[in-house]
Amino acid sequence: MNGTIERTANGGKGKRYRLDKPELLAPAGSLEKLKIAVHYGADAVYIGGQKYGLRSNADNFSFEEMREGVEFAARYGAKVFVATNIYAHQEDLEGIEEYLRRLEEVGISAIIAADPIIVETAMRVAPGLEVHLSTQQSTMNWQAVDYWKQEGLPRVVLARETSMEEIREMKERVDIELEVFIHGAMCSSVSGRCVLSNHFTDRDSNRGGCCQSCRWKYDLHEGGVSVMEEGDNPFTMGSKDLCMIKHVPDLIEAGVDSFKIEGRMKSIHYVASVVNAYRQAIDSYMADPQRYELNPAWVEEIGKAANRPLNTGFFYSTPGAEEHIYEAEEKPAPYDFAALVLDYDESTGIATVQQRSPFRPGMEVEFFGPGGRSFKQKLGELTDEQGNPLDAARHPLQAIKLRTDHPVERLDLMRKRIM
Numbered sequence: 449m450n451g452t453i454e455r456t457a458n459g460g461k462g463k464r465y466r467l468d469k470p471e472l473l474a475p476a477g478s479l480e481k482l483k484i485a486v487h488y489g490a491d492a493v494y495i496g497g498q499k500y501g502l503r504s505n506a507d508n509f510s511f512e513e514m515r516e517g518v519e520f521a522a523r524y525g526a527k528v529f530v531a532t533n534i535y536a537h538q539e540d541l542e543g544i545e546e547y548l549r550r551l552e553e554v555g556i557s558a559i560i561a562a563d564p565i566i567v568e569t570a571m572r573v574a575p576g577l578e579v580h581l582s583t584q585q586s587t588m589n590w591q592a593v594d595y596w597k598q599e600g601l602p603r604v605v606l607a608r609e610t611s612m613e614e615i616r617e618m619k620e621r622v623d624i625e626l627e628v629f630i631h632g633a634m635c636s637s638v639s640g641r642c643v644l645s646n647h648f649t650d651r652d653s654n655r656g657g658c659c660q661s662c663r664w665k666y667d668l669h670e671g672g673v674s675v676m677e678e679g680d681n682p683f684t685m686g687s688k689d690l691c692m693i694k695h696v697p698d699l700i701e702a703g704v705d706s707f708k709i710e711g712r713m714k715s716i717h718y719v720a721s722v723v724n725a726y727r728q729a730i731d732s733y734m735a736d737p738q739r740y741e742l743n744p745a746w747v748e749e750i751g752k753a754a755n756r757p758l759n760t761g762f763f764y765s766t767p768g769a770e771e772h773i774y775e776a777e778e779k780p781a782p783y784d785f786a787a788l789v790l791d792y793d794e795s796t797g798i799a800t801v802q803q804r805s806p807f808r809p810g811m812e813v814e815f816f817g818p819g820g821r822s823f824k825q826k827l828g829e830l831t832d833e834q835g836n837p838l839d840a841a842r843h844p845l846q847a848i849k850l851r852t853d854h855p856v857e858r859l860d861l862m863r864k865r866i867m
Contacts (some may be wrong), residue, residue, distance in 0.1 A: 632710025
């Protein structure tokens with residue numbers, strides 16, 4: 449993966465900067481999630497602006513929030529990408545040039561785009577922005593990858609249906625960065641080609657309005673009559689989630705440049721847990737590939753976040769019927785996000801945390817932070833900011849003071865076991 453470290457000033461064209469190790473790219477549906485993702489080890493984050501993206505129900509970012517996010521990420525040496533990955537109708541294109549110029553002005557490193565007119569416009573009016581081809585283009589062969597390289601794009605985000613063998617061939621034949629989804633939700637349709645949402649609700653999945661209709665519960669009908677038997681449960685068409693934590697060496701050795709985690713709609717607990725695990729796995733492999741071993745703690749860490757049942761997607765074989773979720777999910781998350789650490793007083797051992805779900809004295813909790821730091825303890829006395837004792841932390845976002853058994857740091861998280 450090592451290579452020359454050169455970058456031209458003409459919008460990223462020319463010889464590419466090659467990372468010393470794969471980039472860990474995390475989702476950030478809000479400014480808080482951006483900060484958590486970067487703090488827990490993401491090399492880059494991808495966000496949505498208030499136009500042109502496929503997550504219209506996420507919080508999404510104003511230009512002012514983008515600027516703050518870029519400045520925060522820069523302190524960690526991280527980058528911010530913006531998804532502009534809709535397939536545009538004519539009315540969608542109004543203001544696109546000014547929007548792209550503003551992204552460049554606030555310091556965004558790259559956009560993720562699918563529609564050729566957005567790709568062309570960005571390269572023309574905002575040459576300081578890199579353009580990464582979105583997975584919405586369903587790129588699954590090396591000839592298509594080479595086409596986009598010839599068009600001047602430095603990176604292609606591959607379709608989730610691409611196999612490990614196909615990735616290896618792409619890297620052998622084309623000198624371009626490949627970004628690959630390695631964790632998160634999978635689409636039951638071919639990437640970028642779903643029209644179920646459009647058909648059922650008139651919400652265009654390729655313009656940011658997907659209603660997740662594959663996750664709905666359905667009855668089975670024939671000739672307008674239900675053929676569900678007594679005791680049958682409604683079923684879904686949703687696929688299991690992707691998880692490649694056990695296969696990080698394969699991804700690195702295949703030449704994947706950017707490990708992408710799905711989930712701009714997920715919680716900060718999910719983002720912190722998943723980024724934390726992959727950060728440790730990547731760093732461990734790169735430090736000593738010959739002696740690398742999977743740490744079961746990384747797998748356990750991912751299991752503490754809210755995942756659907758997990759599989760390896762299309763990397764090693766084509767998923768069959770057993771890789772879909774037809775009934776109740778096999779395992780809910782065993783932990784719930786309880787609090788965010790705001791401050792810690794080393795002299796007293798007292799932490800100030802922000803409540804995110806109820807907790808009380810005597811409850812066993814786990815504190816965790818970047819790099820795999822974690823410990824469990826039973827909570828003792830709780831007080832408010834004025835020192836008044838509390839029998840429970842009930843109020844959302846309330847600042848709570850409590851003693852911790854070990855030092856903690858700002859932006860560490862506290863979770864509670866619920867199973």
